Amino acid sequence: MTSLDSLVSWLRAFAASVEEQKDALTALDSAIGDADHGANMARGMAAVVAALDAQSFDSVGALFKKVGMTLVSTVGGASGPLYGTLFLRFGTSAGEVSELDPQALAKALRAGLEGVVARGRPEAGDKTMFDALSPALDALDAALSSGASLADALTAASRAADAGRDATVPMLARKGRASYLGERSVGHQDPGATSTALLVAAAARTLA
Amino acid sequence: MTSLDSLVSWLRAFAASVEEQKDALTALDSAIGDADHGANMARGMAAVVAALDAQSFDSVGALFKKVGMTLVSTVGGASGPLYGTLFLRFGTSAGEVSELDPQALAKALRAGLEGVVARGRPEAGDKTMFDALSPALDALDAALSSGASLADALTAASRAADAGRDATVPMLARKGRASYLGERSVGHQDPGATSTALLVAAAARTLA
Amino acid sequence: MKKLINDPDSVVAEALRGMALAHPELRVDHENRIVFRGDAPVRGKVGLVSGGGSGHEPMHGGFVGPGMLDAACAGEVFTSPVPDQMVAATQGVDGGAGVLHIVKNYTGDVMNFEMAAELVETEVATVVVDDDVAVQDSLYTAGRRGVGTTVLLEKIVGAAAEQGRPLAEVADLARKVNDRGRSMGMALTSCTVPAAGQPTFDLPEDEMEIGIGIHGEPGRRRVPLAPAREIAEMLVEPVLSDLDFTSAPVICFVNGMGASPLLELYLMYGEVAALLEKAGVRVARSLVGPYITSLDMAGCSVTLLRADDDLLALWDAPVRTPGLRWGA
Amino acid sequence: MKKLINDPDSVVAEALRGMALAHPELRVDHENRIVFRGDAPVRGKVGLVSGGGSGHEPMHGGFVGPGMLDAACAGEVFTSPVPDQMVAATQGVDGGAGVLHIVKNYTGDVMNFEMAAELVETEVATVVVDDDVAVQDSLYTAGRRGVGTTVLLEKIVGAAAEQGRPLAEVADLARKVNDRGRSMGMALTSCTVPAAGQPTFDLPEDEMEIGIGIHGEPGRRRVPLAPAREIAEMLVEPVLSDLDFTSAPVICFVNGMGASPLLELYLMYGEVAALLEKAGVRVARSLVGPYITSLDMAGCSVTLLRADDDLLALWDAPVRTPGLRWGA
Numbered sequence A, B: 001m002t003s004l005d006s007l008v009s010w011l012r013a014f015a016a017s018v019e020e021q022k023d024a025l026t027a028l029d030s031a032i033g034d035a036d037h038g039a040n041m042a043r044g045m046a047a048v049v050a051a052l053d054a055q056s057f058d059s060v061g062a063l064f065k066k067v068g069m070t071l072v073s074t075v076g077g078a079s080g081p082l083y084g085t086l087f088l089r090f091g092t093s094a095g096e097v098s099e100l101d102p103q104a105l106a107k108a109l110r111a112g113l114e115g116v117v118a119r120g121r122p123e124a125g126d127k128t129m130f131d132a133l134s135p136a137l138d139a140l141d142a143a144l145s146s147g148a149s150l151a152d153a154l155t156a157a158s159r160a161a162d163a164g165r166d167a168t169v170p171m172l173a174r175k176g177r178a179s180y181l182g183e184r185s186v187g188h189q190d191p192g193a194t195s196t197a198l199l200v201a202a203a204a205r206t207l208a
Numbered sequence C, D: 001m002k003k004l005i006n007d008p009d010s011v012v013a014e015a016l017r018g019m020a021l022a023h024p025e026l027r028v029d030h031e032n033r034i035v036f037r038g039d040a041p042v043r044g045k046v047g048l049v050s051g052g053g054s055g056h057e058p059m060h061g062g063f064v065g066p067g068m069l070d071a072a073c074a075g076e077v078f079t080s081p082v083p084d085q086m087v088a089a090t091q092g093v094d095g096g097a098g099v100l101h102i103v104k105n106y107t108g109d110v111m112n113f114e115m116a117a118e119l120v121e122t123e124v125a126t127v128v129v130d131d132d133v134a135v136q137d138s139l140y141t142a143g144r145r146g147v148g149t150t151v152l153l154e155k156i157v158g159a160a161a162e163q164g165r166p167l168a169e170v171a172d173l174a175r176k177v178n179d180r181g182r183s184m185g186m187a188l189t190s191c192t193v194p195a196a197g198q199p200t201f202d203l204p205e206d207e208m209e210i211g212i213g214i215h216g217e218p219g220r221r222r223v224p225l226a227p228a229r230e231i232a233e234m235l236v237e238p239v240l241s242d243l244d245f246t247s248a249p250v251i252c253f254v255n256g257m258g259a260s261p262l263l264e265l266y267l268m269y270g271e272v273a274a275l276l277e278k279a280g281v282r283v284a285r286s287l288v289g290p291y292i293t294s295l296d297m298a299g300c301s302v303t304l305l306r307a308d309d310d311l312l313a314l315w316d317a318p319v320r321t322p323g324l325r326w327g328a
């Protein structure tokens, strides 16, 4: 079972990764976007950490509603609504509970992904965060249904997210700013897929 | 005696020097001015050469009136009125004659210098073209009155102009744009003194 | 990075502070980073709200005032504002006749405005500007960017709202302007995002980017530096081949990207006008200057709008904003 | 050198061509490189003629129109126009009430305008603007440069001429404005003169020039790059110590040097306004933007004008030029 505390650790771990990788994310966004993905995510996750510091939450739903709203209200750009919706839907799916079993966790993540799809309409191969998140959740589901532990399943998910992130390099972008570059988007790693891989990696480190 | 043809050769030689030294003059003006002295002088002397090509003159007065007016009408900046007035006054002093003896030449040059002083009110040591022209004319007068040939006198004048030009380096500018730099004008050679030294050198090569 | 700033993180807030002081006729909500018309909400008038990332000044805050926008939301540099801002702006300009959201077609802007529209009670219509011919249009992509036409649209639609036209009509007009506007831009240099601290891309002394947007994204192609005459061709040709501009009076807008001085923009306008004349395009109105910029990028864009009598009359109508002002 | 130009030698002529096309309400004499009001000469009105080197756009050509200048002569980049131009401009705006020459205090400008004034029959008065506190004033030097006050002066004196005030009064007013205006500028980068092809001076990434003029001359001193707040102090302090600005309403003008975007200029204005407030200076009017530029130089200047009721009313009077426009 994953406790509220572990979920908070996950968010803090993600925030720490984002802060650490801020310049790297911005560098990726410079190549095929507008050089703000690192600043955007760092600003948003710093606000999330401030909210976690200021307040405690009595349910997973309440926690992630706050996280999602905070991101929506502080990030802006494409990543604000996308990550915001991801966490909002995660919270709604999780509901007013204080812990999640692996299936509920996987289901909440899947709901988050569906939120991203509803907002941004990314498809596989569009060179977006979808290309890291979707294979990660497929790997999670597969591992869990083959009886793996949550730890192992999340490790598999993280590996899949990393692979999905790497697979964005040769893709021709069809969504987001990188799509404006046409052919010139090929050969660069997508910044959103990169931050999403950090999110899944943080889960593997903290939720298992 | 200096013929009209020699005077035209002088002007052409000066134009050629200016064109050749255009970038160097602009570089000097970049350090303590606005980076246009080379372009200004080259534009003006090109127009003078065009006038010389288009027209012949039957008196020294007419020739230099044309040269002065051409410079006034094409150069602008500080050098346009200053060099323009120099040649206008030279022409007026020379008058409707077709050749000049050494004394008349020296007198016409002195009138030109006085024109520069009337326009710009430079004083010795202000770090301007005055600091090249004035010692050059003093040297010319001294050489002539000690019985030197025109050739030798102009060589002495050119040497004095060069020395005057070099002497502008340590000066603190009190006239022209360089004066805005205050102490920072020290250590740089004045562009106008440099083009004036070219004028006197051209005279030494062509009028003797 | 050489900029007149204190701290990369406070650029937007501090610029808004200066703008509020310089323009007492406007009202700035510093908490929400919204520039309002001083007299907003105007009763019975459709409210016009726009906004987007900062770094495009005078757009949008500089286009707030009688005859143009009622409010503009300022995001972080090159980052769409958040829904909270748009909600506050929409409520603040709601004079009972509904509100039009003018949104440039960037994923972030579109999504954030969408979320805001879902959150307010006010009747909201939305126009998404997508006029950049550098980007291929397709249902399966993010589509074209919104660039120069936004300025012309805000002016024209602002005049229509000022006349008291109802929301549906104002929104239709906005879509019409968007349908008839096309732009193409180029960059001589990259811009530097303050928080990034270095140029978004490297561009050698002898190269330029063609088909650039307004966020320092690299363009569609990199080509050798060329004279203004050839640059004008590279911008005008794709615009003219995308839409027929020969059969109606045209508004021609040559825009500076931020660091290109007016001397060069007028020179470019001369080249553009010459090409248009050759192509049989009749320029009825023009606008030359830095109106939709990309921080300190050097470069320019060309926007053409196929006008008609109504659009020209609305263009000529009085406007009183920091960025565009005439007749008032 | 990265510029939107064709050939360094034709920049001024080509920019004027574009300007003429973009502003059919003006009349451009291409041979003499003069921008005229479309209706010049205006009978019975004092004609205002200014001019100077190009590269400061919108000044001066962009300030031609009702309520401001009658004509502006464009020299080569950073080079005073020649007397022939000033003669043609003076004759072209002579409506029988005399002509005022507005001259910035540079040796070249002063001498060329002087020669022009000697050549015309028209009654000419001259005001020489010398407001730059970066330069020490002295009888034995070229004196102070004319910078930002020129813009305010052309607006205010233009309004007075438009009202029909006689030449002597208009000239006195011009001298009064000059006496009460002070400026100080700085540069983050050098500009590049097209004909020179490279930056006029080298300025390392971590340094800036304080006390700069508008021709790319190096400034009075080079100091380490500093935040906007400190830059504002370095500009405001010498202005305030040169003249008392506490006992009258002040017009505050924060000017961009050409490549500094509006975002930064508004931020600077915020800093300047804060310093003025602390110093007890009451800002009655403000102007923020690139109005007297130095090609593609990044940087800014601050101009303060000690106004009074007459000056403020003249400032507020309608003006209709490409560069400044309100009330018309």
Ligand SMILES: Nc1ncnc2c1ncn2[C@@H]1O[C@H](COP(=O)(O)OP(=O)(O)O)[C@@H](O)[C@H]1O
Pocket: A029, A033, A034, A036, A037, A040, A041, A076, A077, A078, A079, A080, A082, A116, A119, A120, A121, A122, A127, A128, A129, A130, A175, A176, A177, A190, A191, A192, A193, C078, C079, C080, C107, C108, C109
């Ligand atoms: N339509 C979309 N669907 C999913 N993800 C998207 C979409 N558009 C953009 N993204 C993601 O957002 C990332 C960019 O985020 P960010 O740079 O913060 O926003 P912006 O593009 O507004 O500057 C991209 O790398 C991509 O992964």
Ligand SMILES: Nc1ncnc2c1ncn2[C@@H]1O[C@H](COP(=O)(O)OP(=O)(O)O)[C@@H](O)[C@H]1O
Pocket: B029, B033, B034, B036, B037, B040, B041, B076, B077, B078, B079, B080, B082, B116, B119, B120, B121, B122, B127, B128, B129, B130, B175, B176, B177, B190, B191, B192, B193, D078, D079, D080, D107, D108, D109
């Ligand atoms: N008042 C003056 N008297 C004499 N010479 C002057 C004066 N002012 C400037 N000069 C000369 O003019 C030169 C600059 O000429 P130029 O660069 O062509 O004009 P500008 O200063 O208008 O750009 C200076 O180097 C100096 O020698």
Ligand SMILES: [Mg+2]
Pocket: A029, A033, A034, A035, A036, A037, A077, A177
């Ligand atoms: Mg981005």
Ligand SMILES: [Mg+2]
Pocket: B029, B033, B034, B035, B036, B037, B077, B177
């Ligand atoms: Mg010079």
Ligand SMILES: [Mg+2]
Pocket: A034, A036, A077, A078, C053, C078, C079, C080, C108
């Ligand atoms: Mg962005």
Ligand SMILES: [Mg+2]
Pocket: B034, B036, B077, B078, D053, D078, D079, D080, D108
């Ligand atoms: Mg000059």
